[in-house]
Amino acid sequence: MIPDHLPHRIWQELARATQDRHHGWRTPVLATVGADQQPNARTVVLRQAREPVGELAFFTDGRSPKVAELQAQPQAVLVFWSARLRWQLRVAARCEVLTDGPEVDTAWARVGQSAAAGDYLTAQPPGQPWAEGELEPVPASTGAHHLAVVRARVQTMDWLALGLDGxxxxxxxxxxxxxxLTP
Ligand SMILES: Cc1cc2nc3c(=O)[nH]c(=O)nc-3n(C[C@H](O)[C@H](O)[C@H](O)COP(=O)(O)O)c2cc1C
Incomplete structure (x- = not known):
């Protein structure tokens, strides 16, 4: 691997992961600082990778706990693993949550037509106590979705490639x- 090419190669794979459902980097783990100041982490789907501006993006419910966490502490880490590439990527990023505006409208135009639309139309916020039958999504036609776009401005990347030969x-x-770095 020629060092000069590596950052671009990494961004190429990130961009591929936004298009390819089977790419290992499609579903990174997002780690945040929880409201209780303890670590918190969960899987998200990578939706955008924009090398020219050094930004990644994912979608979430604007009412979800991770959004409150990121608003209180925007510093986060995304961890990616691809078994095919044998590459781990740890990305330190500063996150911004967008709950309205053109980016959210564009995202909703995409997600609103998909099977995932219902995830963003629930009457109750995610993470609430729930009894079977209580949760009825409001009709999509009301436009009352809760989709938020989280933009993650990449600061540093830590790339680890596992060689088959050790x-x-x-x-x-x-x-x-x-x-x-030494591995
Ligand atoms: C494969 C997979 C993909 C997921 N993608 C997303 C996603 O793109 N956005 C999201 O908000 N939650 C996603 N989730 C659910 C989150 O992992 C998490 O359970 C949920 O968002 C609640 O997180 P929070 O309580 O930390 O806000 C995904 C879960 C799995 C298993």
């Missing part, structure tokens, strides 16, 4: 600057 490689990437 020769692992690791690099820290900040913008276009790359530093090789």
């Amino acid at each position: 020769q692992h490689r690791r690099a820290r990437i900040e913008g276009q600057a790359l530093t090789w």
Whole structure:
């Protein structure tokens, strides 16, 4: 791997993951600081990877606990693993939650037509105590969705490649600057 090419290769794979449901990097784990100041983490779907601006994005319910966590502490980590590439990527990012505006409208135009639309139309916020039969999604036609777009501005990346021969490689990437590390 030529060092100069690695950051671009990583962004290429991130972009592929937004298109390919089977890409290992499609579903990273998002780690945040919880309201109780304890670590918290969950899986999300990677929806955008924009190399020119160094941003990733995922969608969520604007009422979900992770949104409150990110609003209180925008610093987060996304962890990706691809078994095919044998690459782990840890991304430190600063997150911004968008609950309205053109980006959210564009995202809803996409998600609103899909099977996932119902996830963003529930009357009750995610994470509430729930009894079977209580939760009725409001009709999509009201437009009352709760989709939020979370933009994650990438600060640093920690890339680890597991070699089949036991020769692992690791690099820290900040913008276009790359530093090789001992794995
Ligand atoms: C494969 C997979 C993909 C998921 N994708 C998303 C997602 O894109 N956005 C999201 O908000 N939750 C997603 N979830 C659910 C979250 O992992 C989590 O359970 C939920 O959002 C509540 O998180 P919170 O209580 O920390 O806010 C996904 C779960 C799985 C298993």
